[in-house]
Amino acid sequence: xxxxxxxxxxxxxxHIPIVxxxxxxIQSFLLRRIDTSTSSGNLQTQKAxxxxxxxxxxxxxxxxxxxxxxxxxxxxxxYKPKNPFVGKVIENYSLLKDGAIGRVNHITFDLSSxxxxxRYVEGQSIGIIPAGEDANGKPxxxxxxxxxxxxxxxxFAGKTVSLCVRQLQYEKDGQTIDGVCSTYLCDIxxxxxxxxxxxxxxxxxxxxxxxxxxxxxxxxxGIAPMRAYLRRMFDAQERxxxxxxxxxxxxxxxxxxxxxxLLYDDDFNKYQEQYKDNFRYTKAISREQNNTKGGRMxxxxxxxxxxxEIFALIENPKTHIYLCGLKGMEPGIDEAMTAAAAAKGINxxxxxxQLKKAHRWHVETY
Ligand code: FAD
Ligand code: A2P
Numbered sequence: 001x002x003x004x005x006x007x008x009x010x011x012x013x014x015h016i017p018i019v020x021x022x023x024x025x026i027q028s029f030l031l032r033r034i035d036t037s038t039s040s041g042n043l044q045t046q047k048a049x050x051x052x053x054x055x056x057x058x059x060x061x062x063x064x065x066x067x068x069x070x071x072x073x074x075x076x077x078x079y080k081p082k083n084p085f086v087g088k089v090i091e092n093y094s095l096l097k098d099g100a101i102g103r104v105n106h107i108t109f110d111l112s113s114x115x116x117x118x119r120y121v122e123g124q125s126i127g128i129i130p131a132g133e134d135a136n137g138k139p140x141x142x143x144x145x146x147x148x149x150x151x152x153x154x155x156f157a158g159k160t161v162s163l164c165v166r167q168l169q170y171e172k173d174g175q176t177i178d179g180v181c182s183t184y185l186c187d188i189x190x191x192x193x194x195x196x197x198x199x200x201x202x203x204x205x206x207x208x209x210x211x212x213x214x215x216x217x218x219x220x221x222g223i224a225p226m227r228a229y230l231r232r233m234f235d236a237q238e239r240x241x242x243x244x245x246x247x248x249x250x251x252x253x254x255x256x257x258x259x260x261x262l263l264y265d266d267d268f269n270k271y272q273e274q275y276k277d278n279f280r281y282t283k284a285i286s287r288e289q290n291n292t293k294g295g296r297m298x299x300x301x302x303x304x305x306x307x308x309e310i311f312a313l314i315e316n317p318k319t320h321i322y323l324c325g326l327k328g329m330e331p332g333i334d335e336a337m338t339a340a341a342a343a344k345g346i347n348x349x350x351x352x353x354q355l356k357k358a359h360r361w362h363v364e365t366y
Pocket of ligand 1: 125143144145146147164165166167168170171172178179180181182183221222224364365366
């Protein structure tokens with residue numbers, strides 16, 4: 001039977017969606033297979049490599065699924081740089097005691113006029129656009145700051161956000177240069193209007209488990225997210241509000257140059273008094289204490305001192321480690337963890353990526 005040219009073309013066209021459909025089906029089937037085999041492969045590799053160290057820390061660490069939690073309920077970018085929220089400053093006060101070095105302030109903004117309301121959770125950051133223009137006459141760029149309050153805000157009404165800001169100052173050609181945004185924030189007066197963006201970030205979120213263990217390594221303003229975690233865990237009003245009855249172990253290693261620079265120290269001392277079994281607070285005061293080599297005491301020196309207990313905690317798959325503050329502390333922490341791990345027969349350069357993959361190793365440094 002002969003077909004006309006039109007019939008042949010029409011017949012060919014009719015088959016196109018069928019052919020596409022068949023290809024789509026085969027492709028998604030193959031992708032599903034690859035996906036499952038890689039994730040189980042990862043687990044196998046993890047298990048093999050950690051157990052080959054012959055340590056229980058490694059074995060238990062490997063039991064955690066490497067799949068990334070999506071956190072779909074965590075708000076992100078409610079306010080973008082092109083259309084920032086304008087929030088009013090409620091308070092701005094120094095966090096330092098007499099004799100401290102530099103300037104570090106706690107600054108709270110009113111979010112109540114936001115529509116939509118700028119909501120956030122502990123561990124996120126917001127962006128601040130400083131008023132004024134840069135040297136080229138352009139609006140200043142955004143600077144990020146870790147949120148220091150819980151989602152309920154310092155007054156527990158759920159409509160404020162607080163930051164912990166250190167004024168950047170450095171010397172250049174014999175002149176003192178003030179950082180643009182940090183100076184703007186440290187100088188700002190209650191009532192002033194500030195452009196705010198965000199919230200952003202899912203790296204530093206707390207685990208949901210009430211019996212998780214949380215090891216925190218902070219230098220300077222790196223304490224900001226930890227202050228939010230610790231309020232969520234141990235502040236009486238916050239606990240009454242948050243329906244999260246933390247019963248794990250929280251251990252804060254805090255690095256500051258002088259005792260007078262320890263941020264939120266009174267609150268943390270109080271939590272330690274009240275929750276002796278749940279909260280431990282270890283300070284490294286670099287310019288008042290010496291490490292075993294006679295140098296400045298840094299948090300990595302404290303990590304080494306407590307290596308056994310830290311690795312005993314890491315054996316528990318519910319233990320998370322959070323690192324926040326100076327970028328420069330990362331190599332030091334890595335070195336300390338390498339030495340501490342080696343003493344227990346563990347290879348840190350293998351364990352760390354596995355903890356990361358299991359979403360138990362959280363880093364935000366700047
Ligand atoms: P700028 O005016 O932008 O000056 C910074 C620039 O100055 C640098 O880029 C560099 O070019 C130059 N500079 C800096 N130091 C020197 C030096 N010693 N010598 C020569 N040049 C130098 N900061 C906080 O205080 N608290 C926080 O909670 C906080 N959280 C953050 C969270 C995240 C995720 C990130 C990425 C950063 C965070 N920061 C935080 C840092 C903050 O974003 C700003 O970078 C900081 O406040 C400095 O901004 P600035 O506008 O004052 O300085
Ligand atoms: P120091 O400045 O005495 O060398 P702040 O932000 O308030 O200055 O606090 C930062 C703290 O972190 C200080 O005690 C500082 O010590 C310390 N620090 C500086 N460099 C490092 C580093 N590479 N590793 C760990 N801690 C550091």
